[in-house]
Amino acid sequence: MRKIISFILLGFILIWTYNLFINNFIVLEEVEEEPYKxxxxxxxxxxxxxxxxxxxxxxxxxxxxxxxxxxxxxxxxxxxxxxxxxxxxxxxxxxxxxxxxxxxxxxxxxxxxxxxxxxxxxxxxxxxxxxxxxxxxxxxxxxxxxxxxTNIMYINLDKFHERGISPPLNGNWTYEEFVNILNQLTYDSDEDGIIDEYGFIASIGAKDYNIWGIILSDGGELINPKRVEYNFYGEKAIKGLEKVINLKDKYKVVPDYFGIISEKDAWEMFYKDQKAAITISGAWASNFLEQLYSSGEGFNFDIVNYPMGYKDLPVALSNxxxxxxxxxxxxxxxxxxxxxxxxxxxxxxxxxxxxxxxxxxxxxxxxxxxxxxxxxxxxxESLPYTEYIPFVDNWTEIDAIVQEEIRKAILGEKASYEAIEDAKIEIDKLKNQN
Structure with missing residues (x-):
């Protein structure tokens, strides 16, 4: 009798073990998902x-x-x-x-x-x-x-040396130092009474953030990082915009077509025509200029940060x-x-x-x-200074509005505070429509 009971128990243990482990293992194998092909x-x-x-x-x-x-x-x-x-x-x-x-x-x-x-x-x-x-x-x-x-400033070192100007130490300079150097780089090269060499050139327009490092240098915000909303208005915004306007109206270190010139033409004015000593472009431009210089067709150049304002730190804005x-x-x-x-x-x-x-x-x-x-x-090393555009509802429309108002202010069609206020009004209308 004991042998029969032992045999039954052994059989039960074997069946239980099979169902608990082996059978479950087989099931797991069967449901394992094949990767996508x-x-x-x-x-x-x-x-x-x-x-x-x-x-x-x-x-x-x-x-x-x-x-x-x-x-x-x-x-x-x-x-x-x-x-x-x-x-x-x-x-x-x-x-x-x-x-x-x-x-x-x-x-x-x-x-x-x-x-x-x-x-x-x-x-x-x-x-x-x-x-x-x-x-x-x-x-x-x-x-x-x-x-x-990112966006970065490029300087033509040959032009700096021709005018006896030292580039900014460690690539950092204040807005005042920036303007002082631009004044020395803006002149009439052939003495015909017409300025033909300029210290600075850059483009302005939708999805173009080249000059925004100057505009935001006094603490203004294009987008509030916490609320992720358009935030370019107020005293800091006005002061930053006036820094760009003054390059044309007050200091006259950019050509009259500053505010109209396209990104392509501004870039060619710097690297091809060599009629501007400083410009702003993407990181890609460094290798491009290096190749030109190595081939004997370019010029010696360097990388510098945006001029610092109230924030005491360089700022760059990029997409x-x-x-x-x-x-x-x-x-x-x-x-x-x-x-x-x-x-x-x-x-x-x-x-x-x-x-x-x-x-x-x-x-x-x-x-x-x-x-x-x-x-x-x-x-x-300048990347930590770069602010990147986040996802913002209706950003394409918002960007087009504010960039056009910035352009109007630079062209003298509006005062800086009017351009900023008008941009805010139009953007608020856009928000209320959604």
Missing amino acids: GIIEIWDIPWAIKGNNYGWLQERIRNFERRNPGVYIELTQIDEDSLNSKIKNNNTLEDMPDIIPVNSSFFNSNILEPLDEYFSKEELERFKHHILKSTTCNDSLVAIPIGIG DIVSYGIVKKGDPKKTKICVKFLKYLTNESNQKSLEKIGLFTVKRGIKDMYTENIRMKKIE
């Missing part, structure tokens, strides 16, 4: 650089495809206006690509997947915090930043963040592989490779970029 579509717009960003991205795509068999990524270049038109006119997201470029002008974050759940706290901590703020909308991460640039969002398609497996690809672009190796195209890392702790390029290293 198929095509991922990416649309991309030209980056704010003059390097081969398309080639950089293509190389990363090929490497990712090798690491993820069965995944194929189709990259299509498109201009920003066409991208915006397709987003507005597409009735279904199924006709949209899977990954699209996202910047502060992006107007429909509702079509983007919230990405917070795909990142651990530790992963998010590795990003530069102020960069993530510019890819966050309504407290949700809607885009993954890949690389950044140069390369970032991508994932379009909502209702396919979790596809979303995961898209996130995996964008994460891949932010790994340390790929971030360091941004050095090849004149961009900077979005990650913290990567310190050994541009160690052999002194000028690019200077730009990298």
